[in-house]
Amino acid sequence: MALEFEARDFHPRGMQIRDLHVIYQTNQGEIPAVNGVSMAIAPGKITGIIGESGSGKSTLAMALMNAVPKPGRIVKGSVVVDGAGDMLTIDKKIRQKVRGRDIGFVFQASQNSLNPLIRVGKQVLDLGRSHNIKDLRALLRRAKELLERMGMDAERILLSYQHELSGGMRQRVGIMLALVLEAQVVILDEPTTALDMISQASVLEIVRQIHQERHLTTILISHDMGVVADLADNVVVMYGGELAEAGSTEEILAHPLHPYTQGLIRAIPRISGPLDQAIALSGSPPDVAALKVPGCLFASRCPKRLPKCENSRPIYEAIGSDRYVACFRGTEHD
Amino acid sequence: MSVAESTPVSSKIPHVPKNRATFLHTAWRVIAKKPGRMVGLVIILFFTLMAIAGPYLYPRNLPINPNAIYAPISWKYPLGTDFEGTSNLALIVTGARYVLFAAFMAALFTVVIGTVLGLVSGYYVGWSDSVIMRITDFILTIPGFPLLVVLSTVWNFGQPVAMGFVLGITGWGGLARAVRSQTLSLRERGFIEAARTLGLSPFHILFKEILPNIASYIAMNLLLAITGSIYAEVGLFFLGVVPFQANNWGVMLNLAVFSAGAMSSVQALPYLLSPLIALLVLTLGVVLFLDAVDELFNPRLKEA
Amino acid sequence: MIDVKNLVKVFTAKKGVLGHDAIEAVSHMSFSIPGGGALSLIGESGSGKTTVGRILAGLEVPTSGDIWIQRVNVMTLPPAERRTFLRQVQLIQQDPYQALNPARTIEQSLEDPLKVIARERGKNGAWIQSRVHEVLLRVGMDPGSVLNKYPHMLSGGQRQRIVIARALTVEPKVLVADEAVSMIDVSLRLGVLKLLKDLRQEFGISLFFITHDVASARYVGEDGQLFVIYKGQVVESGPTDEIISQPHHPYTQALLSAVPVLKGLEDPGPDRFIPLRGNDQEQVPDTACIYEPRCPFAQAKCQKERPVLQGAGHAYACHFPVVRRVVATMK
Structure with missing residues (x-):
C-alpha cells in the first residue's frame, strides 16, 4: 500500500439518503426527476437500484455524488456517506476529494467515459495528479494489479487508447479507474448495457469478486431485473422518480409486493420453465405530464388498481424488517 | 398507449389531421421566439421589397441637380447626393435589384449544383464519386475572382443572371464537398439501409431521405452564399473591371473612391458610406436570421 | 421460406501496399427456415452473425453460396430484379434510434414503401391510408397519436414497433431481426418479442432471429432451430429446446x-x-x-x-x- 494514503480502516461504509429531491428545469416547467427518495445503503452489501428509462435512477446516481448535470438541481435532502459527511453540504474541495478517493463511479458501458485522445495509463496518472497523489508509481502499480485481477494484459491496456478496447474491456478499465484510488463505495451506472451476454456475465463476476475481496459497498444501477437479481444482495425498485419497493433480493424475487415489481419479474424471458409464464409489461413509462397526477404513478399500467389509486398516492413505508413498499394493496397480494 | 393488448382494433380509419400546412406557422413561432431573428427577418424583407419595388419608385433616369453636387445629408437628400446631384438614397434603392438578384442567382446556382453533385457523389461511391470529386477539386482550385476579371473582358455583365451564373459556377466546390461528407455518413445509417431493403428508388433516397437531414445546413449555406456573392459582385464593380451598365452599389463605391476622392474629402463621405451601410445592414440581417434557420429545418428542435 | 446453402463471406482489408488481408466472416453456413418457422443465430459481437443477416436482406453480397427464397435462387436473378425480389426479406435493425429517418414523420416513413407498391398494383391513396392504419394497429400502436410524430418523440420500444410496422408494409416472407430488442428497456422487450413471435404464425413469416441472448431466442423460437456461431463458424446447431437442455x-x-x-x-x-x-x-x-x-x-x-x-x-x-x-x- 502506498505511503501517502493515510491508514484507513477497511470497515465497509454505508450511506444514508434522506428525502432527496432533484428537479429538472425545462421549457415544460419543473420536472421532479427524483422525488423524495429515502434509503439506507447497507455497508458491505451490493444494492441494486432498478428502473426503466426515465425512472430517475441515473439522476439518483449522480445526486449521490452531488454531480447532477444541468439543468438538473438538487433542491432538498441529504446524502451522508459514513466517514465522509453529507455530500450535499460539505465543502466543494473536500467533495472533489471524496469523489474518486471514497466513492468510485463507473459510467455506462455505452458512454465514452474514457478520453479518446489519451492512453489509459495517462488517464490513471491524471486522476492521481488531480487527487495530489505523490507516489504515482505506486498508483500505476495498483492499476496494473487491478487490470490483471480482471484477467487482462495490464501492460497492453495501459498503453491503449479507448478505441483499441472492446466494450467489455472498456468497462473493466472503467472499474479499474473507479477503484484505483482505493474507493470503498462504488456506484455502477448501467455497467453492462450494450455488452453481449458473455461480456456482461464476466463483468458481473468481476464486480462480485472485487466487491468481496475489498469489502466494498456497491451500488448497481440497471434497467435489467436479471442483472440485479443475479448480483445484488438488496433491491430497490424505482418508478417515476419515486421508490416503489425495497427488500432483500431473495424476498423481492420470490415475493414481490408491488404490481410493478411483479410485472418486471414476469417480463423476463427465461431459459427454463414454461414460456407462457413470461408476460409483457403493458404501457409505457410515465412521461412528464403523468408525473403530476395526484394518484399512484403506476395506476394507469396497474392490473390490480383500486378506485382510490387514481386519487391519492400511496406512501412508501416499512412493512417488515428492511422491507418497504408503496402500494395500497400492501401485503395483501401474493 | 402503445401496447397491442390495450388497443381496440377498429375497422374504421380515424381521421388524422395533416400538419403539412403548418410550416409557415412553425416558422413564425421559431422566428418570433427571439427578437434578433425578427430584426433579421425584417431587414431581409425590407431589402427584398426594395429590390422588387425600388426601380418603380423613381423615374427611369434619376433626376440630377447641378446645384446639389455632393450635398450633405438633409430632408430632401437623406443620404446626401453624388457627383451629379442625384440622391444617394435613390441610387441605393434602384441599385438594390441588380445586387440582390445577381446574388440570389449566384447562391441558387451554388446551392443547387453543390447539393446535387454532393449527394450523388456521396451516395454512389465509386467511379462517379471519383469523377465528380476531381471536377470539384478543379473548381476549388480556380481562383474565382481573377476568373471573373478575365471573363468580364469578353462578357457583358449587364444582366444580373449572367453575373450570378458566373459567381455560382465557380463557387459550389466547397458546398459539394461538405454535402458529400454528410451524405457519406448518412448513407451508413440504418434508415437509409432500411429504405434500400424496402425497394425505394435511389432518387427517393437522395432527395426524400438524405436531403431533409441536411436541409438546415443547405439553407444556411444559401444565406451565406448570398452575402458572399454580394461582396464578390460589389467588389468587381468597385474595382471597375466590369463595365457599368446599371445602378449598382459597387459602382457607387468605385465612383466615390476613385472619382469623388471620398478617402480624402469630407464632402463625398455620404456618397461612400451609403452603399457601405446598405451592405452592412443587409449582412447583419442575414446573420441574425441564420440563427432561426437551424431550428426551422431541424425536426429534433421542433417541439412535440 | 428460405434456404441457404454453403454461404461464405470473406472481407478483404487493404494491408499496406503489400496486399490484402482476408477475414472469413461467415464460413460455409447452411440452413433452412420453413414458412412460419424460426431460426435463431446466437453469438457474441464480432461473431459474424450480423453479416449473415445483412446478406439475407441484400445489403451485402456473399462471396459464394446460394440463397433460395420461396424456391427462387436469389443469386441467379439479375441485379434489378433481385432488388425488388428481396423486398420479401425485411431487416429489423438493432438500433431503433437509427432505423427511422429523424427528419420525417412516422406517416411519411410508412407511406413511402406503400406508394411504390400502390404504383405497381394500381391502388389509390385511400388504399395506402388503410394499409398504414392496418400495420400500425397490428404492431399495437394507435395511428391517431403517432402518425404526425417524429421518431425522437417516441420511446425505444415504440420506435421498434414502428420499424416492424414499416417492414410489414411490403408483406415480407422473411424477417431478419438483428438484436432487435437489445437496445430496448428490459421491461418492454417481451412485448416486442411477443409481436415477432405472433407475426410468424399470423403471416407465415420465416423469422431469422440474431441475438446474443439465449432466453430471447427461446421465447420467439422455442419450436425452431438454434445455431451457435463463433468467429463465423457454426459450432453447434439443432432444435432450440434440445440445445438448451443438452448443450x-x-x-x-x-x-x-x-x-x-x-x-x-x-x-x-x-x-x-x-x-x-x-x-x-x-x-x-x-x-x-x-x-x-x-x-x-x-x-x-x-x-x-x-x-x-x-x-x-x-x-x-x-x-x-x-x-x-x-x-x-x-x-
Missing part, C-alpha cells in the same frame, strides 16, 4: 451460463462457469479448434486438429463433447 459445445455452455440467475427464484446449474477471458481478435491457425484459446476444457488434440460440425439434427463441432448442466433451474 454439447463449451461455447454454447458459456453462453447459457452467462444468462443471469434470478436469486430467490432459480438455482444456478451445478456446472455453471463464467469465462473471464474476453473475446480477443487473435487469429487461430487453421489446424486448431477456433474456440481452443478460450476453452476451459481444451486438450492437446484441440490445438492440432480442427473439429468439424457433425451430427444429424443436433450437430456440434467439438472433439470432446460433454453435456454440462449450466442452465438454472426453478426452485
Whole structure:
C-alpha cells in the first residue's frame, strides 16, 4: 500500500439518503426527476437500484455524488456517506476529494467515459495528479494489479487508447479507474448495457469478486431485473422518480409486493420453465405530464388498481424488517 | 398507449389531421421566439421589397441637380447626393435589384449544383464519386475572382443572371464537398439501409431521405452564399473591371473612391458610406436570421 | 421460406501496399427456415452473425453460396430484379434510434414503401391510408397519436414497433431481426418479442432471429432451430429446446451460463462457469479448434486438429463433447 494514503480502516461504509429531491428545469416547467427518495445503503452489501428509462435512477446516481448535470438541481435532502459527511453540504474541495478517493463511479458501458485522445495509463496518472497523489508509481502499480485481477494484459491496456478496447474491456478499465484510488463505495451506472451476454456475465463476476475481496459497498444501477437479481444482495425498485419497493433480493424475487415489481419479474424471458409464464409489461413509462397526477404513478399500467389509486398516492413505508413498499394493496397480494 | 393488448382494433380509419400546412406557422413561432431573428427577418424583407419595388419608385433616369453636387445629408437628400446631384438614397434603392438578384442567382446556382453533385457523389461511391470529386477539386482550385476579371473582358455583365451564373459556377466546390461528407455518413445509417431493403428508388433516397437531414445546413449555406456573392459582385464593380451598365452599389463605391476622392474629402463621405451601410445592414440581417434557420429545418428542435 | 446453402463471406482489408488481408466472416453456413418457422443465430459481437443477416436482406453480397427464397435462387436473378425480389426479406435493425429517418414523420416513413407498391398494383391513396392504419394497429400502436410524430418523440420500444410496422408494409416472407430488442428497456422487450413471435404464425413469416441472448431466442423460437456461431463458424446447431437442455459445445455452455440467475427464484446449474477471458481478435491457425484459446476444457488434440460440425439434427463441432448442466433451474 502506498505511503501517502493515510491508514484507513477497511470497515465497509454505508450511506444514508434522506428525502432527496432533484428537479429538472425545462421549457415544460419543473420536472421532479427524483422525488423524495429515502434509503439506507447497507455497508458491505451490493444494492441494486432498478428502473426503466426515465425512472430517475441515473439522476439518483449522480445526486449521490452531488454531480447532477444541468439543468438538473438538487433542491432538498441529504446524502451522508459514513466517514465522509453529507455530500450535499460539505465543502466543494473536500467533495472533489471524496469523489474518486471514497466513492468510485463507473459510467455506462455505452458512454465514452474514457478520453479518446489519451492512453489509459495517462488517464490513471491524471486522476492521481488531480487527487495530489505523490507516489504515482505506486498508483500505476495498483492499476496494473487491478487490470490483471480482471484477467487482462495490464501492460497492453495501459498503453491503449479507448478505441483499441472492446466494450467489455472498456468497462473493466472503467472499474479499474473507479477503484484505483482505493474507493470503498462504488456506484455502477448501467455497467453492462450494450455488452453481449458473455461480456456482461464476466463483468458481473468481476464486480462480485472485487466487491468481496475489498469489502466494498456497491451500488448497481440497471434497467435489467436479471442483472440485479443475479448480483445484488438488496433491491430497490424505482418508478417515476419515486421508490416503489425495497427488500432483500431473495424476498423481492420470490415475493414481490408491488404490481410493478411483479410485472418486471414476469417480463423476463427465461431459459427454463414454461414460456407462457413470461408476460409483457403493458404501457409505457410515465412521461412528464403523468408525473403530476395526484394518484399512484403506476395506476394507469396497474392490473390490480383500486378506485382510490387514481386519487391519492400511496406512501412508501416499512412493512417488515428492511422491507418497504408503496402500494395500497400492501401485503395483501401474493 | 402503445401496447397491442390495450388497443381496440377498429375497422374504421380515424381521421388524422395533416400538419403539412403548418410550416409557415412553425416558422413564425421559431422566428418570433427571439427578437434578433425578427430584426433579421425584417431587414431581409425590407431589402427584398426594395429590390422588387425600388426601380418603380423613381423615374427611369434619376433626376440630377447641378446645384446639389455632393450635398450633405438633409430632408430632401437623406443620404446626401453624388457627383451629379442625384440622391444617394435613390441610387441605393434602384441599385438594390441588380445586387440582390445577381446574388440570389449566384447562391441558387451554388446551392443547387453543390447539393446535387454532393449527394450523388456521396451516395454512389465509386467511379462517379471519383469523377465528380476531381471536377470539384478543379473548381476549388480556380481562383474565382481573377476568373471573373478575365471573363468580364469578353462578357457583358449587364444582366444580373449572367453575373450570378458566373459567381455560382465557380463557387459550389466547397458546398459539394461538405454535402458529400454528410451524405457519406448518412448513407451508413440504418434508415437509409432500411429504405434500400424496402425497394425505394435511389432518387427517393437522395432527395426524400438524405436531403431533409441536411436541409438546415443547405439553407444556411444559401444565406451565406448570398452575402458572399454580394461582396464578390460589389467588389468587381468597385474595382471597375466590369463595365457599368446599371445602378449598382459597387459602382457607387468605385465612383466615390476613385472619382469623388471620398478617402480624402469630407464632402463625398455620404456618397461612400451609403452603399457601405446598405451592405452592412443587409449582412447583419442575414446573420441574425441564420440563427432561426437551424431550428426551422431541424425536426429534433421542433417541439412535440 | 428460405434456404441457404454453403454461404461464405470473406472481407478483404487493404494491408499496406503489400496486399490484402482476408477475414472469413461467415464460413460455409447452411440452413433452412420453413414458412412460419424460426431460426435463431446466437453469438457474441464480432461473431459474424450480423453479416449473415445483412446478406439475407441484400445489403451485402456473399462471396459464394446460394440463397433460395420461396424456391427462387436469389443469386441467379439479375441485379434489378433481385432488388425488388428481396423486398420479401425485411431487416429489423438493432438500433431503433437509427432505423427511422429523424427528419420525417412516422406517416411519411410508412407511406413511402406503400406508394411504390400502390404504383405497381394500381391502388389509390385511400388504399395506402388503410394499409398504414392496418400495420400500425397490428404492431399495437394507435395511428391517431403517432402518425404526425417524429421518431425522437417516441420511446425505444415504440420506435421498434414502428420499424416492424414499416417492414410489414411490403408483406415480407422473411424477417431478419438483428438484436432487435437489445437496445430496448428490459421491461418492454417481451412485448416486442411477443409481436415477432405472433407475426410468424399470423403471416407465415420465416423469422431469422440474431441475438446474443439465449432466453430471447427461446421465447420467439422455442419450436425452431438454434445455431451457435463463433468467429463465423457454426459450432453447434439443432432444435432450440434440445440445445438448451443438452448443450454439447463449451461455447454454447458459456453462453447459457452467462444468462443471469434470478436469486430467490432459480438455482444456478451445478456446472455453471463464467469465462473471464474476453473475446480477443487473435487469429487461430487453421489446424486448431477456433474456440481452443478460450476453452476451459481444451486438450492437446484441440490445438492440432480442427473439429468439424457433425451430427444429424443436433450437430456440434467439438472433439470432446460433454453435456454440462449450466442452465438454472426453478426452485
